[in-house]
Amino acid sequence: MSRTAKPQNGRRRFLRDVVRTAGGLAAVGVALGLQQQ
Known part of the structure; x- marks a missing residue:
């Protein structure tokens, strides 16, 4: 990650x-939650 870019x-x-x-x-x-149910 370069910090030379404008803030x-x-x-x-x-x-x-x-x-x-x-x-x-x-x-x-959400996908994992739906699969567990």
Whole structure:
């Protein structure tokens, strides 16, 4: 991860990655929960 990028662009990319990761984890959690029932 390079810190040479502008703070706004880096922060926006970071937030987008966090949202994507959170969405992926949530989808996996829901899938596992549905499989267990």
